[in-house]
Amino acid sequence: MTTLLELKKLNFAYVKNSKILDNIDLILNQNKVYGLIGKNGAGKTTFIKTLSSVFNNNVFTLEYFKFFDKEVQLSSEFYRQNKYTVFTESESFLNWTFLQYLEMVCQLYNCSIERKRLEFLVNGFKFEEYCQKEIRDLSTGNKKKVFLIVGLYLRRPLLILDEPFDGLDFESTEFLYKMLLEYKQYGTVLLSTHFAESVVRVCDYLYILENAHINLFQGNVSEWLESIRK
Template sequence: MLSIQNISASYGDHQVLKGASLEVRPGDIHGVLGMNGAGKTTFFEAIYGRVPRLAGDCTLEGRPLQRSDISYLETESFFYPMLTGKEHLRLCAVSNPGFEIEGWNKLFHLPLNQLADTYSSGMKQKLALMGALATGRKVLILDEPFNGMDLESSEVLYQVLIHLRNQGRYILLSSHIMETLTNTCDAISHLQGGIFIRTYPKEAFPQMQAQIRASLKDKIGDSLEGL
């Protein structure tokens, strides 16, 4: 079990997380749902150790979670300008020498002998995902990974996530779009006001969608009154 308990963290002078907790079972794709600015990225960076935690604990299978357990796919990825795609992947796979770069590239179709910095934005997304896979780490965190992806790339990502789920990895995936998560995840936790107000198992997704849509409808209706 990946256990995240009572995480509190700040972004600048603003406390974003106020005791956020969730648990992820091995082989689960666990979604983190929240509006823009809800703190999804801060939550991930607090787990990863990039943002200092004011309080809280993270454990993996009963021991403290280490950064070396985690592969973190950020919303924006950067590459060394003088490395080819293949060289970048070799660096990512230095602790996982069994990673089959050419084999995986049959799925991603990247020009691996070109400089990674010359790739299009869509190609860079694919390379970043391949790099995350190349580490071979148990915990995979993906921050808004479907943003900007075309239909083919989205399907590739979905199939990769299913493959990793079947391997028993721990997968955390964020989005501000409900349908992205309901189509992909085994459970979804709703982040609001610095805490997870509820975690929904797959069978409760329709209830979650109805509740959130009703809440948003009331809020939008109030805003439209008098216009």
């Protein structure tokens, strides 16, 4: 397997001597789906935001970060151009429509809009009637669809999803399962979730975040499900 991303000894703390993340190591291989689980407050969202270049480096330290076997900064343009994150909640671009947001993102990522591919995703998420509405006027689930559609459309080498199934109806959840499995043709997915079913349905590997540390589950994902049922 070819490594896409490698992170070594990530430490994160808002307050000195009170680490939220402690000596985190992470390896993501290309064309795989990784799950990230942990109890509420374990630091999943903090970890995802750090990996998504949200924070400046005065709250975290790391030994090194490699992407495509190249040592880079989390804030580097090379990394930013090759990943996209869907956050669990987003209060940005609320006065924009979905299509306005998509056009802006495609300009940032130097990518053209292919109508056929876009229509497939919009139809799959049953989003047709909402494309011209301002994001602020959408339900929680439909707001989530805005960013999921864009993330899936871009086909970046790394797609990061924070609780992507929250707020989705059954049909959209099933469609997302299908799209995540297909996404492995284009790149790697890292998703946080508290739904056991989603881990089993789409994840090849599972990271568990607990007590500020992260560990790769040793075994297949179905074995993890059996272990938590005992």
